[in-house]
Amino acid sequence: MKVLLVLLVLLVLVDGRVFERCQWARTMKSSGMDGYRNVSLANWMCLTYWESRYDTLAVNHNRDKSTDFGIFQINSRWWCNDTRIRTANGCRIMCEQLLSDDVGVAIGCAKRVVRDPQGIAAWVGWRTHCKNQDVSKYLQGCGLDSSLL
Ligand SMILES: *[C@@H]1O[C@H](CO)[C@@H](O)[C@H](O)[C@H]1NC(C)=O
Ligand SMILES: *[C@@H]1O[C@H](CO)[C@@H](O)[C@H](O)[C@H]1NC(C)=O
Secondary structure (H helix, E strand, O other), X not given: OHHHHHHHHHHHHHHOOEOOHHHHHHHHHHOOOOOEOOEOHHHHHHHHHHHHOOEOOOEEEOOOOOEEEOOOOXXXXXXXXXXXXXXXXXXXXXXXXXXXXOOHHHHXXXXXXXXXXXXXHHOHHHHHHOOOOOOHHHHOOOOOOOOOO
């Protein structure tokens, strides 16, 4: 029993940062992401696959000295405070909060980003890999239907 518990804890620690695909889909669905601003769950899945491979700890530095944070790869220049770049803090958060495996802050901030006029096209990963593509495969086998395409 004790051994099992230790193993479980280890598994959570090791795997905690990267979501399993369908688990991430269910998490986004229960957070009201399916159809949010007319963006289907399958498109959110495609976007986060290409941006971070569903990794909450993904961090990538850009040439303009801004940084993209977390599972949605949200940019520090416009959306959060990383104490380095100070153009705007649209989500009113510290960028590190976007790296939590408790993804509430990241999802709230992604909703804020998509409310801007350019919508989901704000994400290069989406424009490059998901726009005008059949994105249904990202939900395949999850037992979830995406409300829209
Ligand atoms: C979503 O799509 C509907 C139907 O095309 C449209 O009327 C509505 O304005 C859209 N909403 C947003 C937030 O884009
Ligand atoms: C960013 O966070 C730092 C550290 O908490 C704070 O000193 C600074 O005022 C913040 N900057 C902005 C633009 O919010």
